[in-house]
Structure formats: C-alpha cells, structure tokens
Amino acid sequence: MAYSDKVLDHYNNPRNVGSLDKGSRHVGTGIVGAPECGDVMKLQVRVNESTGIIEEAKFKTFGCGSAIASSSLATEWLKGRTVDEALRIKNTDIVTELSLPPVKIHCSVLAEDAIKAAINDYKAKQAGGAAVTPAVAETVAG
Amino acid sequence: MTCWQCGLPADALFCGGCKALQPPPSGYFEFYGFPRKLAIDSAELQRRYYALSRQLHPDRFTRRSAREQALALEASSILNDGLRVLRDPVERAEYVLTAEGFAMPGQRTKDVPPELLEEVFELNLALEEMRSGDASARPALETARSHFQSMLNGADSELAGLFARWDESGDRAELARIRGVLNRRKYITNLVRDVNQALQ
Structure with missing residues (x-):
C-alpha cells in the first residue's frame, strides 16, 4: 500500500515525540489503543492554566505509519490551541490532511480519541479529581 | 426440510x-x-x-x-x-463472539481498559529500548520474550476456563470477559511477534 507524501514525512520525521510529566497538574495524558490492529498511542498536552492554551504536546505511538503520522500531526495542531478548540479537532480533518485511505481511517479515529482522552484527563485534574490513570475518551459517534 | x-x-x-x-x-x-x-x-x-x-x-x-x-x-x-x-481456539471464540454481538472493537477504544493500554505501552517502550541497544541487550530481550510468552500462556489458560464456564452457563457476562481477554491477548501476540523479530 502506498502512503501519501505527508504520511511519509510525518513517519520519517515525526514531530514532538516524547513524554511530559504525567504527574503534573498542567499535563493531560491520553493512552488509547485499537485491539484489532494492536496499536497503542500515548498523547500528552501541557496547558497554560491561566490562558487555557496548549503550550506543548508530545506523543509516542507503537503502530503503523498512518497511526504515527496521525498522532504526529495531532500534536502539531494542538500547540497554540485552547483546550476547547482542541476538542473540536475531528478525525476527518486528519484523514483529509494526510490523504488516508479508507483502511487507515481508524488510525485517525485513534488520534482523535487520544486528543479527547488527554484533554479530559487535564480537565479532571483541574476539577480537583486528580485522575491517577489517564482517562480513555468517552467517545461520541463520529 | x-x-x-x-x-x-x-x-x-x-x-x-x-x-x-x-x-x-x-x-x-x-x-x-x-x-x-x-x-x-x-x-x-x-x-x-x-x-x-x-x-x-x-x-x-x-x-x-x-x-x-x-x-x-x-x-x-x-x-x-x-x-x-x-x-483454532481464538478464531473459534471470535466467531462465536461476533455472532453474539461481541465483535472485536475495530475503531473505538472505550472497550479497552486504560490499565491494559498503559501496561502494553510500557512493555512496548521497554522493548524498543532493548532493540535499539547493541548485542548486550540480547539477554534482556530473551527475558522479555519468555515474559511475553508466559503472559500469552496465562491468557490462554484464562480463556480455557472462561470457555468452560460459558459452555456450562450460557451467561453472556462470560462472553464479555472473554472479549476482554481476547483484546489483551491480541496485544500480547504483537509483543511476542516484535520481540521475536528483534531477536532474529
């Protein structure tokens, strides 16, 4: 299967690989996975508490090229957005940007779930109920 | 007929x-x-x-x-x-589970417990570190392989027990448990595959 140039670019030069301190109250962590392909994806955001703007985003994905590219792109998009803007990122935006073929759409869904899980984890921490384990996104049918 | x-x-x-x-x-x-x-x-x-x-x-x-x-x-x-x-016990169980409305979740992650994903993530991370090392990482990889293999065996014996319970009771709660173990097993088989590749 041929990957698009954008997928290859993110795959060969993934942006923002790494991790943030998951214990920090400014950091939201989301770990998601899809049993069918066995992929697992971790995405973290560090949020400026006073502005609500995501200042840093990191990811680490074990999976196929499309899953890596989807999460790499997601971290690029997250930086500079507010948490509420971040929640409006749709998997279809990722599909369009990366020209993902139908069989790889689930990779973009995974990335969207990871964003939601990370933001929800951050929000839970801010609400005081410091989540010990990263929340898995309570997803809305997309 | x-x-x-x-x-x-x-x-x-x-x-x-x-x-x-x-x-x-x-x-x-x-x-x-x-x-x-x-x-x-x-x-x-x-x-x-x-x-x-x-x-x-x-x-x-x-x-x-x-x-x-x-x-x-x-x-x-x-x-x-x-x-x-x-x-094949796994294929057979997937066949029954799909017919009973417990198909493997393909695109959505909410049926996978976060603890499992964290565990799988950490195992993958450790495996990657060992793989990027030199030949001295080989014993660690071999230890990891036997660890993953015993996780796989553990999942299989857990499945055998759950199979017997569903066969006896027909309780759909057992099917939900089987779904959970099969999801976990899928990740473990990927780890076994990856560690075997690294050791080749």
Missing part, C-alpha cells in the same frame, strides 16, 4: 432417498454437527473433516446435475473455512 430433488423429508447433508446433496448449513458448528460450544473435541473435528472431504470431493459430482455441483462447491468452501475457524 424436504429434498430439493425428490421431495422426501431431508434432515441431513445428503437426502436419505435419492442421495442428493442438500443446501449446506452456513454456520460452521451446524455444518460440522457440533453443539455451539467454545470447547471442541479437535480429534473428532479432524475426523469429521476427512469424512466430509471424501463425501464432497468434486470427483463424486462429475456426473451430477449442475445444481448439485454448485452445492458441492458451496459445501466444500464451508467445510474448509469451518475447519480453519473451529480448530
């Missing part, structure tokens, strides 16, 4: 009157004449496969009608697909 050829009552694969092959059941358990259970007698399965293979061999249908030849082809395909699914 009556025989499509002679009109006599027909409740087997072949009509008792005119011996014509009947439209085969599409379900694998029904086709092989097994109850819909997760535990199966694999020697008996193999025996039935050989017996049915002989009965459905194309050579036996060369002088039959086009309709019967088509049925023989259809039955052979169910015979082979059925064997592949029924003889």
